[in-house]
Amino acid sequence: MDEPISAVGEVIAVTTASFVAQSYRLNESPAYGSLVLTHGPDGRSHYGLCSGIETSGIEPGRHTMAWGNADEAAGDIYARQPQLAHVLRTTFSCVVLGYSDPDGVVVQRMPPQPPRVHERVWAASRTEAEAFFASGFAYLRFLLRSGVETVEDLIAASIGFGYHLRGGDYAFLVGAGRFVASLLADDHDRLTAVLELLAATEEGS
Helix, strand or coil: CCCCCCCCEEEEEECCCEEEEEECCCCCCCCCCCEEEEECCCCCEEEEEEEEEEEEECCCCCCCCCCCCCCCCCCCHHHHCHHHHHCEEEEEEEEEEEEECCCCCEECCCCCCCCCCCCEEEECCHHHHHHHHHCCCCHHHHHHCCCCCCHHHHHHHHHHHHHHHCCCCHHHHHHHHHHHHHHCCCCHHHHHHHHHHHHHHHHCC
């Protein structure tokens, strides 16, 4: 049984295929390549994949400045300067990968509507993540056309997330690698990059 978890952030911007959320805690966000969900009032949940993390000043156009100095003792500057939590914020970007209907059936395709601004964002529970990966690898097509600059790393990170979630399931890793190979059959360099990252995932498990 999944343990209860708290929301990790709140949606602050959406497009058809992606959304940005602000973390409720500074410097704390879902891991890169991990699954998150939003839960809408219609019973539909949106699956997203964390594709980028940023911590910056709250005021737009205002650059963050250094608060420490070279002679300062080592330690957590956030503990010494608690006001930083009021002038900085952490946001994370997510690619929309699909949704689950009110009956819990997972669909890996673009939802009819994106999440709404101000919906809360949750790290996917083990049950939710397992249901997502059990529905196949079609989501990898979304990642390839998402426009994310480091998409090869994101693909490998998402597969690694599923691999470790399933207890180091080698068959899952092989199946994902074959699906990526079918998508990138005409792009040897990108395929090689992903497969090398997946090999490192297995070796590091």
